[in-house]
Amino acid sequence: MIEPILRFMVKFDLGSIPVHNPSLGPCWEWNAGKNHQGYAKFREGGRGSRTVHGHCFAYEYFVGEVPDGLQLDHQCDNKSCVNPWHVKPVTGSENVFRAPHRHRNKTHCANGHEYTEENTSWVGPSKFGRFQRHCRTCHRIRERNKYRVEMGLPVDTSERLREYPKVLRGNPGTPQNPEIDRMQ
Numbered sequence: 001m002i003e004p005i006l007r008f009m010v011k012f013d014l015g016s017i018p019v020h021n022p023s024l025g026p027c028w029e030w031n032a033g034k035n036h037q038g039y040a041k042f043r044e045g046g047r048g049s050r051t052v053h054g055h056c057f058a059y060e061y062f063v064g065e066v067p068d069g070l071q072l073d074h075q076c077d078n079k080s081c082v083n084p085w086h087v088k089p090v091t092g093s094e095n096v097f098r099a100p101h102r103h104r105n106k107t108h109c110a111n112g113h114e115y116t117e118e119n120t121s122w123v124g125p126s127k128f129g130r131f132q133r134h135c136r137t138c139h140r141i142r143e144r145n146k147y148r149v150e151m152g153l154p155v156d157t158s159e160r161l162r163e164y165p166k167v168l169r170g171n172p173g174t175p176q177n178p179e180i181d182r183m184q
């Protein structure tokens, strides 16, 4: 039987260097099967044997055992990366409280409100165990306008939102509103 590590080494290519953390160096981009969450799948014992996460296999081979109770978190935010030096053992909550990478560096919401501590609420966890930031100001404006529409009052457009909820876009069953009609 071929050594697991030899089978492993041909299942990835050198990928790109994470933009948000170039000092990590290139990802090891998995070129074989992935699970539905996007993690590398590797059969340690060959065909028919149990499947492990590729990054876990690499970590245990090159770095060492994952300490009890900790899970490996991708510092490169590339789930299919199997570079053992791109993952770090963290507690579940550390893992969960990292915002998704695409949004992590954003300082403002889509409508330009700053993500300060008071203006940020965390929503989640998603099925991937992540929490998401939500803008409290946007939420407040949406709720206020939803109420105004229900009451038949004109919506407050002093603070315009890029994304109005359906109820404000005059869908059937919503009282028509002159302000809304003008916005469309």
Ligand SMILES: [Zn+2]
Binding pocket: 026, 027, 028, 076, 077, 078, 081, 082, 083, 086
């Ligand atoms: Zn990586």
Ligand SMILES: [Zn+2]
Binding pocket: 109, 110, 111, 112, 113, 135, 136, 137, 138, 139
């Ligand atoms: Zn906002």
